[in-house]
Amino acid sequence: MHARPRSRSPSASPHAGGLADSLFTTAAENPALPMLARRPDPASAGWERITAVEFRDEVVALAKGLVASGVSPGQRVAIMARTRYEWTLLGHALWTVGAEVVPIYPTSSREQVEWILRDAGCVAVLVEDEQGVMTVGSVCAGLPRLRHVWQLDGGALEQLVARGEFIPRATVDSMRRIVLPDSTAVVAYTSGTSGHAMGCALSHRGLACMSDTLLAGWGHITAPAGEQPAVLAFLPFSHVYGLMIQVLCVRGGLLMGHEPDISAESLASALRTFRPTYLYAVPSLLEKIYKNFLRASQLAGRGPLFERAAGTARDFAAAVERQRLGRGSGPGLDLRLQHALYERTVYRRLRATLGGRVLRATSGGSTLDRDLSLFYEGIGVYVHDGYGLTETSGGVTMQPFGREKSGTVGKALPGTEIQVAGDGEILVRGPSVFQGYGGDEDATRAVLRGGWLATGDLGRLDAEGYLTITGRKKDIIITSSGKSVAPAALEQRLRMHPLVHQAVVVGDNRPCVGALITLDPEFLNDWRAALSLPGDAPAREAREENALREEIARAVAAANSRVSRSESIRVFRVLPEPFDVANGLLTPSMKLRRDEIVRRYALEIDAMYQSRIRPGLAPASDEPSVWDDTDDVFR
Structure with a gap:
């Protein structure tokens, strides 16, 4: 394979056993260490802390319930919940008995849930609430392997614990000890920006090595000397990044707080009260x-x-x-x-x-x-x-x-x-x-x-x-003149403007690069209030539209300052609504579904480019002289 010179670092130490082992080791060596934290309710300023021995005992009790429910090594159980304490608890209970975790975003569509549960062959799924039960229930007929649907807010974990009371502790310990490091721990599905999501089999060794490497090289910077590091987990455990944080915190003895609500108000409150390091x-x-x-x-x-x-x-x-x-x-x-x-x-x-x-x-x-x-x-x-x-x-x-x-x-x-x-x-x-x-x-x-x-x-x-x-x-844009443009940097720079919420750069087989832009509603309201334009309503609206067009044009110009002329955004359109999961334009992991966005806004994109052609001139190239920079399309 032809390649350029490589970057290499020293080898990491080998790993043995399963991911649950580190919890049992910590509980034996430092039982009083606070490991996890959660708020009793969203409005609470206090955090309930769970020690290593308390967490281990809860994991064992839940693992016994899984065994009593027929969950065995190698079987797959989906967790369809936000970033909650119970997610971490069930995940470690499943790893303790050698089962495999299949994370599903709770915002996933019915079709996405059905595909993952069927493709992974899940025998059970944990959902948060009645809505999750309804989503899974609507696809159960096509899932012959699915035996259990557990509702978290319906007391499912407590019921599992009660069901497993007769299982000996020794049964759980023996199941944990036979988990091999190369056994699959997680089947994580890719975001599926195009086509069906694919399940990535991640081993206990792979996840452990990644966390141990980060802890060995950078663990000392997670808190001042002498303090226990504290990390607020709010990123979804359904994404490998959030899952890596969970594993890293449990293996490294970092206090991990759970915040399921990522709204600005809740997250700000959690940061102020939990005070992560x-x-x-x-x-x-x-x-x-x-x-x-x-x-x-x-x-x-x-x-x-x-x-x-x-x-x-x-x-x-x-x-x-x-x-x-x-x-x-x-x-x-x-x-x-x-x-x-x-x-x-x-x-x-x-x-x-x-x-x-x-x-x-x-x-x-x-x-x-x-x-x-x-x-x-x-x-x-x-x-x-x-x-x-x-x-x-x-x-x-x-x-x-x-x-x-x-x-x-x-x-x-x-x-x-x-x-x-x-x-x-x-x-x-x-x-x-x-x-x-x-x-x-x-x-x-x-x-x-x-x-x-x-x-x-x-x-x-x-x-x-x-x-x-x-x-x-797959995101590279090739204009009609053959110029290749990577959109990510332009989109990133556009989003730095306070008024810009989202940006998608387009231009495949077009004479120049364009952009679809959505606005941040909070900043837009403040911006409008600060204008204080005179005149009657129609006149104010016209002046406001012109001022907004000019402000977005400045954002575009700032983004263009980092790229060559041929790579710069020459046309743009502001869209009336954001891209989100509900309208199918974002994946559950909040990535742009570019192909779907281009398909959905095909007419707007066509109009954006057509309005840029001067009368009597054909867009035979992307030379700047073809375009009139004074008539950017705004909507």
């Missing part, structure tokens, strides 16, 4: 937090102050980065003084909204904008941008401690190798690579080539081994 997040959340900082400052009349402070934070972080990479002397005196001033007046208040104890974070799921990374580092919360896939049990790269480089996703984790093939595709090899797509040997052979996983992602390795992600192979 380390934050695991995704770029969209970090973007939203930044925008909320900006919005709160604007509403308080301190918008210009925040923008100056944010600029200083980025400049300060960039200077610190040059210093740690040996490329500069660090921040000058004036910059240090400005930064110290804003630390007292702005930055510490921003950190307080995250609980006041977070000094570092990890971002995953997609790449993080360099300017946003520098902003967080500048206010005192360094964000490690990493890279991983479902097929790699989570992580592939991480920022090396003390040599972090914003704008990249870091270097290969210990034990993992990375190559970049001649066409730019990232190839990965290591102990965490998955076992294959269940029941689909052709798909498995297509991505596992000579021991290397073809990720489908595009990137580049620099001379020091840092990886930069540039996009997905």
Whole structure:
């Protein structure tokens, strides 16, 4: 296989046994250690903590109930619930008896639920509420292997515990001890942005190696010395990133709080009251937090102050980065003084909204904008941008401690190798690579080539081994003139504007690149209120539309400043509603269904391009002279 030079790190230590073993070890060695936390109710400021021995005993009691219900090693049980304590409890009980966990997003459609339950051959499924029971019930007729539908809010776990009271503890212990490290622990389904989702078989060894590697190399930065690290889990356990956090916390003895409600209000309350020492997040959340900082400052009349402070934070972080990479002397005196001033007046208040104890974070799921990374580092919360896939049990790269480089996703984790093939595709090899797509040997052979996983992602390795992600192979846009454009960076930059909620770059077989944009309703309302336009209603509406068009055009221009002219967005349209799971335009993991978006808005896209052609000129090329930049389509 033709490939460019690779990045390699030292090998990780081998792993033996199943994922549940670490819980039993911790409970024996440090029984009083607080391991898990949950709020009794969403409005509560207090958190109930569960010690290692309490958690182990609950796991054993539930595992006995699973045995009594006929769940045996190798059988598959689906968990269709939000990020709750009970998810972690049932997952470890299933691993204790050698069963396999099949995560399902609770927001999944009826068709998605039916496909996963049938494809995985699940014998049971745990749902949260009556709605989940109805969804599963509507497809049960086509699922002959499905024997149990357990409703969490209907007392299902308590019923299972009662059912298993007669099972000896020794039965559970013997079942746990025969779980092999290469046994399948999780069958995680890909997001399915096109076609059916495919089940990735992840082994106990793969998930354990990934977590142990991160703990060995970066565990010391998850809390100040002498403090127990605390992590707030709010990302879905149905996604491999959230699942990796769960495994990492239990194996590493980090206190893990559970927050099932990811609304802005609930999450803000959870952060303030739980006060994590380390934050695991995704770029969209970090973007939203930044925008909320900006919005709160604007509403308080301190918008210009925040923008100056944010600029200083980025400049300060960039200077610190040059210093740690040996490329500069660090921040000058004036910059240090400005930064110290804003630390007292702005930055510490921003950190307080995250609980006041977070000094570092990890971002995953997609790449993080360099300017946003520098902003967080500048206010005192360094964000490690990493890279991983479902097929790699989570992580592939991480920022090396003390040599972090914003704008990249870091270097290969210990034990993992990375190559970049001649066409730019990232190839990965290591102990965490998955076992294959269940029941689909052709798909498995297509991505596992000579021991290397073809990720489908595009990137580049620099001379020091840092990886930069540039996009997905299947997302590349090819204009009618043959220009290839990766949409991710443009979309990322567009979303940094406060008014922009979502962006999808289009342009396949078109004369230039275009964009479909949705607006953030909260910022839009504030923006409208701040306009205070004179005149009667029709006149105000016309002026408002013009002003909004100009504001979005500025966002587009800012995004275009990072790319060449031929790659820049030349047309755009603002859509009246967002892309979401309910309208079928986002996957349950919140990824864009690009093909469906293009199909759904085909007429709008056609109109967007047609309005850009000057009379008497045909769009034979994407030369700028063909287009009139004054008539962007707005709707």
